[in-house]
Amino acid sequence: MQYVMLVRVDPDLAGTVEIDDVEPWVEEGSRTGMRREGRPVDEPATATTVRVRDGEVLLSDGPFAETKEIVAGYDLLEAPDLGTAVDYASRHPVARIGALEIREVWNDFVPDREGGLPPTRTEGRDYLFLHVPDPAVYRSIAPEGLDPTEWVRRVEDKGVTLGGARLREADDGTAASVRARDGEVLVSRGPFAELAEQIAGVDLVRAADLDEALALAAAHPTSTIGAIEVRPFPA
Incomplete structure (x- = not known):
């Protein structure tokens, strides 16, 4: 199974707690x-x-929201089950100064493209899209009501997509948050508890500039029933 791990950092702890290098974990x-x-x-x-x-x-x-622990990065994990993913995440250095939110990927939500993908753009800047639909609206529509297939095909044709994932419902037993405090690993089942609006998916795009990235986000159906947070990767 695949899991998206959102790396969340508490700035207050980050300024006072020394952590190990992430390379051994990688x-x-x-x-x-x-x-x-x-x-x-x-x-x-x-x-x-x-x-x-x-x-x-x-x-x-x-x-999209002010939280104590802020998204500082993401990882895509492959594990046989949530427990194995949690065990691996617990050894990430950021567990001591924040939280690792682990969410199962909804595979095959968008069918694979026949014939392979067009070449990916080689120039530009990379951006992470965090999809945050309004929970009441999101649960009231059928999956096809928020079908991103057309958007996915469009960004594939433009050569700007670097990947993406739809995440399973945060409260269906496929999510966990991991922290480490005073040498103890703390695991809470379910999504990031600070927010009513939960991240429902991620996309990675390579855009010529921020304006193009924002236009791509505005064309995605999530933007009409919630919000998309656009975050650049370091240049």
Whole structure:
């Protein structure tokens, strides 16, 4: 099974607690095949949140919500079950100064493209999209009501997609948050508890600039029933 791990950092703890280098954890994941990919993102101050209401694109600076523990990166994990993913995540150094939110990927939500993908753009800047639908609206519509297939095909044709994942419902037993405090590993079942709105998916795109990234986000159906946080990866 595949899991998206959102790396969340508490800035207060980050300023006072010394943590180990992440490379041994990365090397373990590469050796065991449990870590498929992962990257840090830029600071929250670089985020832009995109909403579309009645056809109008609304942009706001900063993350979609203010939280104590902020998203600082993501990893894509491969594990036989949630417990194995949690065990691996518990050894991530950031567990001491934040939390690792682990969410199961909803495989085959968008059918694979026949004939392979067009070449990926080689120039530009990479961005992470965090999809945050309004929970009441999200649960009231059928899956096809938020079908991103057309959007996915469009970004594939443009050569700007670097991957993406739809995440399973955060409260269906396929999510966990992992922290380590005073040498003890603390695991809470379910999603990140600070928020009513939960991240429902991620996309990685390579855009010419921020304006193009925001336009791509505004064209995604999530923007009409919630918000998409656009975060650049370090240049």
